[in-house]
Structure formats: structure tokens, C-alpha cells
Amino acid sequence: MIDILYFAWLRERIGIPREKWATEAATVADLIEELRGREERYALAFQDISALRVALDQELSEFDAPLDGVREVAFFPPMTGG
Amino acid sequence: MQTELFDPGTELTQFSEGLSGVGAVVSFSGIVRDDTGDLQALEIEHYPGMTERAIGKILAEATTRWALDRAMVIHRHGHLAPGEPIMMVATAAAHRAAAFEAADFLMDYLKSRAPFWKKEQRAGAAEWVAAQEHDEAALGRWKR
Numbered sequence: 001m002i003d004i005l006y007f008a009w010l011r012e013r014i015g016i017p018r019e020k021w022a023t024e025a026a027t028v029a030d031l032i033e034e035l036r037g038r039e040e041r042y043a044l045a046f047q048d049i050s051a052l053r054v055a056l057d058q059e060l061s062e063f064d065a066p067l068d069g070v071r072e073v074a075f076f077p078p079m080t081g082g
Numbered sequence: 083m084q085t086e087l088f089d090p091g092t093e094l095t096q097f098s099e100g101l102s103g104v105g106a107v108v109s110f111s112g113i114v115r116d117d118t119g120d121l122q123a124l125e126i127e128h129y130p131g132m133t134e135r136a137i138g139k140i141l142a143e144a145t146t147r148w149a150l151d152r153a154m155v156i157h158r159h160g161h162l163a164p165g166e167p168i169m170m171v172a173t174a175a176a177h178r179a180a181a182f183e184a185a186d187f188l189m190d191y192l193k194s195r196a197p198f199w200k201k202e203q204r205a206g207a208a209e210w211v212a213a214q215e216h217d218e219a220a221l222g223r224w225k226r
Contacts, residue, residue, distance in 0.1 A: 007127060007129060007199055008127055008199035008201070008210055011127075055129070055132055055197070058129070058131055058135055059132075060136075060195070074129060074132070074197075076129070076197065076199065077199065077210070077213070078212075078213030078218070079193075079194055079195065079196060079213065080193070080198060080199055080210075080211045080213050081157065081169070081192045081193055081194070081195075081196040081197075081198035082168075082189055082192045082193035082196075082198075
């Protein structure tokens with residue numbers, strides 16, 4: 001089981017801030033494919049991944065990164081701090 | 083990281099206390115800006131845990147690149163009113179070039195690499211602030 005976190009408009013579109021999910025996806029891209037297939041709200045939220053960023057165990061990462069050993073995956077739009 | 087209002091003047095005074103051998107202190111404060119005159123509030127969401135790690139890394143990188151005596155970042159989250167301070171950075175160094183450059187670097191990285199998301203609340207509508215391409219492009223200045 002991994003923890004999946006959603007922030008900002010992605011959180012609003014999916015309707016929950018976090019969830020536990022059993023997956024055997026090898027990479028972030030595989031996980032996204034899996035999530036898209038769950039329900040329409042996921043398919044819509046993950047429609048354009050160029051508008052999204054991903055962090056693995058709280059470090060910014062890439063969509064082709066492996067999920068091996070990862071406990072926490074977070075998806076969010078580009079950050080707007082400062 | 084805090085939700086509470088802070089006073090940039092007080093923070094700057096505290097930051098500058100007891101410095102020795104320092105010739106330059108630079109500070110920057112970001113303020114909730116109301117461009118249209120109808121902004122009710124700014125909501126700032128963040129990623130607890132990652133935020134602290136990301137800011138820690140950005141500060142560590144700044145102190146590696148420039149000879150700083152001190153560096154500080156304050157960033158609020160939660161519900162903010164127009165005109166209130168959002169965040170502040172301060173740097174202290176022997177000479178002004180290092181203090182200015184390090185503060186500029188901290189700001190560029192906090193904008194695009196610290197997990198904060200801003201949402202503007204206006205009468206009857208709330209909208210997420212879109213990331214600006216020039217903010218991302220600004221990071222290119224610091225590549226080496």
C-alpha cells in the first residue's frame with residue numbers, strides 16, 4: 001500500500017486530500033494510468049499531466065521514476081509560493 | 083512556517099541582532115496584493131513535511147553558494163487578508179552582493195520549488211493562482 005496525496009485543484013477535482021492504494025505499478029506514469037482507469041474524476045484530473053508535478057517521499061520527481069520502495073506519492077499543480 | 087500574522091520590521095530587527103563582521107543585511111517581504119480591488123482573501127495550501135524539507139534544502143543551497151552569516155525564511159499558510167505579509171526572506175553577509183544575490187535566489191526557489199499553492203477568493207468566486215512561466219524560467223539564472 002502506498003499513500004497518495006493530492007493538493008490544490010487536483011485535490012478539489014478528485015475530492016479527497018489523500019488515500020491509501022494497493023498498486024504494483026512500476027513507475028509514476030504506470031500509477032497514473034491505473035488511477036485514470038478507476039473513475040471519471042481521476043481520468044479528468046489526470047487528463048493533462050504536463051499541468052502536474054509529482055513528489056516521491058516528499059522529493060520532487062519525474063513521471064518516469066520507479067515506485068520501488070516509495071511510500072508516499074504526491075500529485076499537485078506547479079507550485080506558487082513566495 | 084506559520085499561519086499567524088507577523089511584523090516584518092520586528093522580524094528584521096530580531097534577525098539583525100548580535101551580528102558581527104557583517105556589512106550587509108537584505109530582506110524581502112511578500113505582501114498579499116489586490117490587483118482588482120475586490121480580493122477578499124488569499125488561501126495558501128501547503129504540503130506539511132515536504133514544505134519544511136524543501137525550504138531547508140533551498141536554505142542549505144544558498145549558504146553553500148554564498149558566504150552568509152545568517153539566512154531566514156518565514157512563510158505563512160492558511161487564510162490571509164489583502165495587505166498582509168505572506169512571507170519574508172532575510173540574508174546577512176559581509177558584503178552586499180552576496181546578501182542581495184542570496185535573497186534573490188531564495189525568492190526564485192521559494193516561488194517554484196516550495197510546495198505552496200495560492201487561491202484567490204473574490205466575491206462569488208475562488209480561483210487557483212496559475213504558476214507563471216517566467217517564475218520557472220527565473221531558475222535558469224542560477225544553473226551552473
